[in-house]
Amino acid sequence: ALLPGGLDMLILNHIGHSYFNYFDGDVDHIRKLLETNFLSYVAMTVTALPMLKESEGNIVVVSSVAGKAPGPFAAPYSATKFALDGFFSSLRHEFIIENVNVSITLCILGYIDTGKLNATGARGLRRVAPSPKEECALEIIRSGALRQHELHYPPGIVNGMLLLRGLAPGFLDTLIRSNIVVENVQRAPPPHGTRVPPAGSPGSGR
Numbered sequence: 001a002l003l004p005g006g007l008d009m010l011i012l013n014h015i016g017h018s019y020f021n022y023f024d025g026d027v028d029h030i031r032k033l034l035e036t037n038f039l040s041y042v043a044m045t046v047t048a049l050p051m052l053k054e055s056e057g058n059i060v061v062v063s064s065v066a067g068k069a070p071g072p073f074a075a076p077y078s079a080t081k082f083a084l085d086g087f088f089s090s091l092r093h094e095f096i097i098e099n100v101n102v103s104i105t106l107c108i109l110g111y112i113d114t115g116k117l118n119a120t121g122a123r124g125l126r127r128v129a130p131s132p133k134e135e136c137a138l139e140i141i142r143s144g145a146l147r148q149h150e151l152h153y154p155p156g157i158v159n160g161m162l163l164l165r166g167l168a169p170g171f172l173d174t175l176i177r178s179n180i181v182v183e184n185v186q187r188a189p190p191p192h193g194t195r196v197p198p199a200g201s202p203g204s205g206r
Ligand SMILES: NC(=O)C1=CN([C@@H]2O[C@H](COP(=O)(O)OP(=O)(O)OC[C@H]3O[C@@H](n4cnc5c(N)ncnc54)[C@H](OP(=O)(O)O)[C@@H]3O)[C@@H](O)[C@H]2O)C=CC1
Pocket: 012, 013, 014, 015, 016, 017, 036, 062, 063, 064, 065, 109, 110, 111, 112, 113, 114, 116, 117
């Protein structure tokens, strides 16, 4: 049944927790992350579509540069973000072919100042200035309302990366790796609930 007030915009933004480290071989983590980061987006789109057709509304999918040009230590996350591009960019074609007037906006975000990256243990990132979350949120809503196919935010860094990826992909990969301090990434993170060795102890990677 349709909601009485209707629905104008569906913003798909949530993500499950992942790690910033070498892929640890945990296939079940990938399966669960795909469920949270990808399949739930598809399910919510299917459920909301009748209402969005009614309002000629907008679908906004929040992704990352890791969903266009992956860096190391984010294999599970990157896989879920690439899946979003494949699915929603294909679906957009179908909407245009069938004259379904529901827009799809894929947001390619760089590093945003949410304080989450440190919490995830991404100490390996060299100082890349984070962009403000308030401006980011406004750009996400605006790009959806303007029915743009993609949002690149911050524009300078993201457009630069995507342009370089087209012209010289090998050079972009080198540039991405040079922005990561491999020494600060500890191999084999302990399982959940296990204590992390204190900073300064052998192998703690400081
Ligand atoms: N921060 C950044 O630098 C970047 C972020 N992005 C993208 O921006 C978006 C937002 O990221 P950010 O705010 O940093 O992420 P956070 O990890 O801070 O927030 C994720 C949110 O998703 C919610 N969530 C997790 N699991 C579920 C679930 N199963 N059902 C419903 N809600 C759930 C969490 O709720 P709760 O806390 O209650 O669990 C939390 O509010 C993501 O799509 C991310 O990929 C892209 C590039 C860079």
